[in-house]
Amino acid sequence: MKRFIQHEELARDSRFTRQTTALSTLIAQLPDDVNAVVEVFEKFAPMIEQSTRGTAAEPLYDAYGPGFGLLTNTQAIRPGDPATPTRMKLRMHGIYVGELQALEGAGRSLWDFPDAPWEFKMNMARQCWDEARHVQIYEKLLEHVGGKPGMFPESTFLFECACSDDPALRVAGVNRGLEGLACDVFRDLIKYADEVGDEKMKQAVDYVLADELTHVRFGSDWVREFCKNDPERLKRANEFRKQVDKQFNFGGARSARSDAAIRIAFEDRREAGFTEEELNELVELCGEGPSRETMREAARILRERHHAKKAAAGAQS
Amino acid sequence: MYPGFGPNERTTFAPYGAFEVPADLRELSGRYDVEATARRVRNFRYAEEWTMMLLGGWIATIPEVPVKTGLGKITWDCAVTADALGKRLPELRCGRKAAEASESANDGFAKFIQALAEPETPDLTIEKLAGVFDVLKPHLIAVYERTMRETDQISDAPTIELLEDAVRKTRKHIAWADEVLERLCDTDGKRERRRRRVAALRAQLEACGGVTGTLADETGRAN
Numbered sequence: 035m036k037r038f039i040q041h042e043e044l045a046r047d048s049r050f051t052r053q054t055t056a057l058s059t060l061i062a063q064l065p066d067d068v069n070a071v072v073e074v075f076e077k078f079a080p081m082i083e084q085s086t087r088g089t090a091a092e093p094l095y096d097a098y099g100p101g102f103g104l105l106t107n108t109q110a111i112r113p114g115d116p117a118t119p120t121r122m123k124l125r126m127h128g129i130y131v132g133e134l135q136a137l138e139g140a141g142r143s144l145w146d147f148p149d150a151p152w153e154f155k156m157n158m159a160r161q162c163w164d165e166a167r168h169v170q171i172y173e174k175l176l177e178h179v180g181g182k183p184g185m186f187p188e189s190t191f192l193f194e195c196a197c198s199d200d201p202a203l204r205v206a207g208v209n210r211g212l213e214g215l216a217c218d219v220f221r222d223l224i225k226y227a228d229e230v231g232d233e234k235m236k237q238a239v240d241y242v243l244a245d246e247l248t249h250v251r252f253g254s255d256w257v258r259e260f261c262k263n264d265p266e267r268l269k270r271a272n273e274f275r276k277q278v279d280k281q282f283n284f285g286g287a288r289s290a291r292s293d294a295a296i297r298i299a300f301e302d303r304r305e306a307g308f309t310e311e312e313l314n315e316l317v318e319l320c321g322e323g324p325s326r327e328t329m330r331e332a333a334r335i336l337r338e339r340h341h342a343k344k345a346a347a348g349a350q351s
Numbered sequence: 352m353y354p355g356f357g358p359n360e361r362t363t364f365a366p367y368g369a370f371e372v373p374a375d376l377r378e379l380s381g382r383y384d385v386e387a388t389a390r391r392v393r394n395f396r397y398a399e400e401w402t403m404m405l406l407g408g409w410i411a412t413i414p415e416v417p418v419k420t421g422l423g424k425i426t427w428d429c430a431v432t433a434d435a436l437g438k439r440l441p442e443l444r445c446g447r448k449a450a451e452a453s454e455s456a457n458d459g460f461a462k463f464i465q466a467l468a469e470p471e472t473p474d475l476t477i478e479k480l481a482g483v484f485d486v487l488k489p490h491l492i493a494v495y496e497r498t499m500r501e502t503d504q505i506s507d508a509p510t511i512e513l514l515e516d517a518v519r520k521t522r523k524h525i526a527w528a529d530e531v532l533e534r535l536c537d538t539d540g541k542r543e544r545r546r547r548r549v550a551a552l553r554a555q556l557e558a559c560g561g562v563t564g565t566l567a568d569e570t571g572r573a574n
Contacts, residue, residue: 035408035471045414045473137423138411144426145408152437152451159403159430162410166423169416183416 037146041194044138049184050131053085054078055191062281066324071332075100076339085187090123099340104333107287108326110295111222113230123181129219130172130183132212135193137165139208147201151259154201157252161209164245171238178234195281198274202260206271209253211278214303214316216246218288221299243302250306280319287329289320381503388507389443390454391498391563396436397453398464398491398562399517402483403429405468414473415535418480421527428520435513442509459559466555477535481548484528486556488521494562495521497569 041055057078064070075082079100086095094102106124109117140161147154173183196207220243227236257275261268282288288296298320300313308316324332354362383391406426410419433453440449455461467487470478495514502510536542560566 035405035412035468039411043412045412047414047416134416134419137419141407141410141423141426143407144404148404152434155400155403156430156434159407159427162407162423163427166420169420169423173416 035145038199039142041190041197044135044190044193046188047184049182051085051087051089051184051187053187053189054081055189055194057082058189058191058284059195059281062283062323064324066328068328068331068335071104071324071328072101072335072339075104075332075336089187090181090185091187094120097337098333099336101333101336101340104329104336107284108295108329108333110293111226113226119180122179123176124186125219125223126172126176126179126181127183127186129216129223130169130176131188131190132192132216133165133168133172135190136208136212136216137162137169139193139197139204139212140165142197143201143204143208146199146204150201154256154259157256161249161252164249168242168245171242175235175238191281195278200267200270202257202267202271203274205253205256205260206275207278209249210257210275210308211282213246213249213253214279214306214308215282215288215296217243217250217299217302217306218296220246221302222296247302247306250303250308254307276315276319279316280322283320283323287326289326290317295326377504379503379505381507382501383498383503383507385443388502388510389440389445392436392439392443392510393445393452393454394456394460394563395491395495395514395517396433396440397455397460398487399429399433399436400453401464401468402487403433405464406483408468409479412471412473413476413479415476415531418476418531421531425524425527428524432513432517432520435516439510439513456562456564457559459555460562460564463552463555463559466552477532477541477544478548480528480532480535481545482552484525484532485545485549486552488525488528490556490561492518492521492525 046052057074060074060078061071064074082100082103083095086092091102094106098105106117106121109115109121111118111121111125115121140158143150143158144155144162176182192212196204196212198204198207220239223239224236224243227233227239257268257271261271284296288294288298290298290300298313298316303313303316304310352362354360403426406422406429410422410426413419413422437450437452440452441447445452455464467482470482495518499511499514499518504511532545536545557566563569
């Protein structure tokens, strides 16, 4: 078995379809400009449409056009909102495939770095079990909210942008970037479950969050250990983590704002070992790129153009 | 209350040993001395560590989600076993830093592990699982149990205890994989793939003398 695989090589059964990861990468690099966002989504529209075919996202594409993801990503999940059931399924499905990729990332860290210290291997092996349980937990939670695995297309960009060939960068990306994001998303989910009185969801996600804090600590410890006496490597690891964090902002969906779609879980992150300096950097990073208002406006334009195209096509036929 | 130094200064307590109820039938003898046990423990650790690493690597390349999650747990179990084996090494006079020492018995076993790790693509779940769970793990159980029987039951009891735990977990792993393989091998062609893979790897394992490299001296067979 070779070492270092590409995200395209992640094996899935016939229930799953893939979504291009290029779009996620592009969103992270976009300026705060409505036209630029619209242009990118229109360019990727055929690919987005293709990946939604035969999935539960197909009606969403039909209703909102290629920017349907912008609407779901930039809105917080609130009890009583008519869009919440769909958003919840999308969110749960995103977490489920994210956990799958985290499991795969932890497993690959064992195979890709055979000469790593034993304690590192122990931590990664433990993470394999934890992530495996998380996959099982989120499969059940996905069913709990009326969804099922493979109902939406999967973007493997979490694995793509977190899995570096350098173990120091790998743990910075997977254990601090990806798992840090998990802390934010899960704290948000616990709050929602608490608001709607869903004890099953609240307890399960709370356990998962406890595991994620442990994984972030693994990351914090190993970045320090791998970069000991190597300030250049430490700098690269920190830069890599920032780059991953930027991509995981989902175009402004995550921020420190109280009405953010995904709020930064400051307390959990502190407990996991993020420093105040790192948290300030994250807040700053969240402010870069397209704002939520920009994304919403872009989504509106994309929807209008999508319906205009459909109407024109209908008139022709 | 307490005995003194002279012959007349004994206590009045009747001689009573916990080991006499029931009688301790164990004998102070075993097939392996400290050095031989340490070598075996290093060999076992090599097998467990590499199994952990290759199962971890395979998770991403296997399409069946329940197999991915099942392997996640087994990866951890193998790590725990390798860790326990490693912690036994300094106790066997291998030095404080020996806890991370894994050693293949010979080149043949190292090549066997490489052969085990060869299947890569998503269509080879049968070959991946058959190698580890039909060949290596049953072999490890056989060797662990033989070691538990033949080592000094009193002096080497810590090794016996950790192998007991390894055997218990490994049996669960094999039962799980057998169920998975039974489901995956739903045609004659697939059952034949499993059989061929097992036959080829078992021959290679026997040829190299197994995990300890000494099968010919001990049993003459891999399982």
